[in-house]
Amino acid sequence: MTTSKLGEYLRSRRARVTPPDVGLPQDGRRRVPGLRREEVAMLARISVDYYLRLEQGRERHPSPQVLDALGDALLLDDDGRLHLYRIAGMTPLPRHEGGIERADPQLLALAELWDRTPALLLGRAYDVLAANTLGRAVFPHLPPGANVLLTMFLDPSVRSFHAHWEKAAANAVAGFRFLEGARPNDPRIHEVLRTASESSREFADLWQRRDARGKSDAAKVLLHPDVGELTLRMQTFDVRSAPGQQLIVYHAQEGTRTAEALRLLGSLAATRRPAHRDDAPKRAT
Known part of the structure; x- marks a missing residue:
């Protein structure tokens, strides 16, 4: 058939x-x-x-x-x-696929001003292109160069990091199918999809469900190794200067334990901050 x-x-x-x-x-x-x-x-x-x-x-x-x-x-x-x-072929596809993805230095400079707001910059295949200081502190398993989807399924520590790993994994797969539908010819998307399918039966089973949805306003419960439970809201913004890239911003309600924990993480991260690098994170495909 x-x-x-x-x-x-x-x-x-x-x-x-x-x-x-x-x-x-x-x-x-x-x-x-x-x-x-x-x-x-x-x-x-x-x-x-x-x-x-x-x-x-x-x-x-x-x-x-x-x-x-x-x-x-x-x-x-x-x-x-x-x-x-x-x-169904009813929306225009990107004219160019592949190539090098770069993080806009001005966008990174802006994100670094958010000392109470973790932020991650993701590429068109969920590669972490950059993170602000608090973002790196909240998500130590997602340094620039990591891939969100592959880390979700192939890094054992992530299962204990997410209080509801099964839900987080299903959302990651649905989001990746949504990306794949927008860029069906992108070689990096194909590479990540192939690696995940060959390496994780759980991913393959979720992929067969064919759920497709983008990242949206949602709550995440994380079990951070340094400060314990964090309840964060998530907002996603498309980067107009780099189609396919997404800025993921997390925030906590003021006055909550999570808000206090973010302040503590920010203070800890400031004392551990590495020397500034002028080169923006990038990936060649």
Whole structure:
């Protein structure tokens, strides 16, 4: 049977939606979880034959109207809809893939002013390009040059660093698929994906779920070796001067134990701060 990324994604999303989720009756036992193809077709107001061709990869160029209808039928969120459009070829892909990624020195200088706010600068394949002083203190396992996805699955210490490792791992994989959908020809993304797939069965299993979502406002609970439990909110900002790069900023509510712990980490980091280097972190692919 032929297939495509679009067909695989539709099939995986269909399996995650139950009839009651979309107002349909649960009519006894089903051989497979989720909606039937004919139910998705009915909800999207397209023919069953056309939907079948989409899942099987025999039809690869649905219209925006069909994609919108499928997004509604499968209850996709904004990230899911964007991923659907990308793999259907309905959004422009970057003109240039690969090459050297550089951290903007002005952006790094700005981040260093945030003495109570950890920050990481990630490249287009989750490579850590840079971090401010507090970011390096909060995430000692993610020095510039490390890869967030590979570290998540291949560094045993990370499992005890995240209070909810399974959730953090699933989010990392979903975020990486979202990146891969935006840059399907990027050699560094392919390299990281190949290494993770060959080295971690847990990653391979999560990758097969085909969840796709970008990093967003979320809470993380970390178990830091120096200051104990940290509860941090996360915000993600695209770097306009370097498409594909993301600035990840963490913060704690004032007056909390975490806020006090960040101040302590900042003080400790200041005493351990290495000599300043003028060269911005970079990676060649």
